[in-house]
Amino acid sequence: MAAGCLWSIIVGILKVKRGIHEVLSFIMFNWIAFYLSNYVVNLKIIHKEGGGEATKDVLDSARLLFPKDIRKLLDCSASNAGFILAVVAAIIIWIIIEKTTLGFKLKAVGFNPNAATYAGINANRSILTALGISGALSGLGGAVQILGMGGRLSQLAAQEGFGFEGISVALIGGSNPIGVIFSGLFYGAMKYGGSKLTMVKAPSEVINIIMGCVIIFIAISQGLKTALTRIFIKSKQER
16 A cells, blocks of 8 residues: 555656646556566566466465355355455545545545635645545555455556456446445446356457446436536526
8 A cells, every 4th residue: 555655646746746647647657567567576586486477475374365164155265355445445535535624625626726725725735645545545456456366466467457447436436435335346246247148158248338338328427417507507697
């Protein structure tokens, strides 16, 4: 989480000091992290012995797996505490955003940084804080993936696309921390179900089509809401 926070703050500094858009910076930083990860995987000190493009396995004492009895009861050998950590993190973020002064500042800067600055809020500090928190959460997600699921870091691991899937989950959840819990369950169920479609001789790509349509409709709904609001305000002013 500390590494993710630091990585995002570097992007935040580029934004507040040089005005470089964070999306462009993060895209380029993703490739830096990707090749840095590949380099680390191949270091002799941690590379898996006997071949294989991955690091040594994480010790069982450091894994996030549930006890064997619980995994047997759930009939899932990979069940781990990642789900619990995700729910707890979502609740904490919701409390910060909705119930604290810090959250009010972050939302104000997100809606309109110029108005927030005029109101006395340090916009640059809020941007750095928001990016630092998001980076820490990304680091937590990566740690859960390694300690809960894979048990090792593989070469080309960044190409699995979890980050972009996270964007889809956030859009479906309406960028609400509590909504993201349920959209994550929905998205996970769809992805897992899609992998089983071959059993009924249906292409697994159908799931990607469905999820794409869902995201398009969500985007359209926001556009329609904005357009209708403007029409309503204009007609009210004309009266």
